[in-house]
Amino acid sequence: MSPTAPWTVAGVQTALHSKKISARELATEFYANIERQNPVLNAFLTLSPERAYAQADRVDAAIARGEKLPPLAGVPVAIKDVISTCGVRTTCGSKILESYIPPYDATAVARLEEAGSVILGKTNCDEFAMGSSNENSAYGPVRNPVAPDRVPGGSSGGSAAAVAAGLAVGALGTDTGGSIRQPGSFCGIPALMPTYGRVSRYGLIAFASSLDRIGPFAQNVADTAAIMSVIAGHDENDSTSAAFPVPDYASEIERPIQGLRIGVPEEYFGEGIDGEVKEKVSVGIALMEKLGCRRVPLRMPHTDYAIATYYIIATAEASSNLARYDGVRYGLRVPAATLIDMYRKTRERGFGSEVKRRIMLGTYVLSSGYYDAYYLRAQKVRSLIAQDFSDAFQKVDAILTPTSPTPAFKLGEKTSDPLQMYLADIYTVTGDLAGIPGISVPCGKTRAGLPVGLQILGPHFSESRILQLSRAFEIAGGFVV
């Protein structure tokens, strides 16, 4: 990590306007930094200098002409490698897409670039976003910049590590069971999962379509809001994207938080939580009270069923979505004498063990004779979990919990036990199942120096409010409590 303060959106704007640095020079500085740090961190899988410098030159030309600059002009960003980038390799962290080059951009990527940002490259992640530690990438694990013997979290571990190490000003990740918020928590940066449908999924390579969301990582809450304002909004290429108007998050976040009711559900502080995480999050919640929020104790009785529900629904959808990788249209093909053998050999060689495990679990829960007992029942329990949240939001404006029960764990610590790895998502999967937005904001560090994350969940489309609470928390020093 560089000893100087990391670049922020506002910092980049000021430097460009005052001509202290050009967009091209800034991109060059970031690439030099990536070259130095990436051999250890492994946060980036593919760099896109041609595209980045072409965009930087467009920004510099606009500055030279004295034009009004778009909101993210010259801001270097990184994109998780499950999000399509036209002409730039997109692997999903999988061998099956090792040489896949998308012929189009995801809408979120196109919007970032229209807003002036400079796309540096693609970040490492668990294969097809399936994992909680980034150790399921076919291209090796990412290391946590705060503690390199530890995981950065997953599945968006590369995006979180890149931002935390100052290798990008912001980044896009995706969240299906916690894959934005948990790595944000482990790496000590804000990380926002928007409401389902708030950001278009067009060009996001699907894992579990009823859960998948794209969202930002940034150095601070203001930058998170700035990126959200750009990527949010309806897209005619995604029929599940919401038509509801996009607020100006950057101005909304400055509103006062006095009088807001914050719910604290006891189910999120029970068995399995690390003592220091519990302590830090409690201090964080107390700070929110000092800032004028009213604490309301909550019960959310179906919380304990969330992981089981999630691993039925997500794997069922994944088994269907990943059927497309068959060696016919794109990606890897292992030749064989018959079509069926070609499918089997291609998938055998192309997929890693976690992806195979989830495809098999999903196929099993959807198979004849088990559908009602597993999949249909899980969809019903999903309704109960969503109901817990709608009931809670009758009484409170936001819900505060730890993001993860533990700080970043060591590389290799959980790889031999898939179920233990799944339980690392215990506080985040609920928000995915309910379709609501959630953010992880830094909430101090353990005595060993590992970041702790405070999760703030809100009702559907309440991004402004959870960002507003995060912003007040950040200003009051909550990031270092």
Next chain:
Amino acid sequence: MTISREDVLRVAELAHLQLAPQEVEMYRGQLDEILNYIGKLQQLDVTNVQPMIQMSFAKDNAKAAPSKSKTEADADLREDVVRPCLMGEAILGQAPDAARPFFRVPKVIER
């Protein structure tokens, strides 16, 4: 034991996954543990609960609750007007084996 060796082989066949012999037992053990954990959902009474099939706010405003049983027909569909899309080279250029304008695969039908 919830899942047998035969179940694992059957599921792998359905999913077009070829497993090495030593993988079969590994996956059987792991899937068994996961399915036993998932089995806790059987404790809940879901008699009068509607399944949440899809999450969509496409048409609704923020005040609306998520639709719990939305069908495709309810989705926010645009006018059915033909528009240009990616064609030919852009798509076929990614194919492992293209015989333009087709994807070539091993013979499917035996004479």
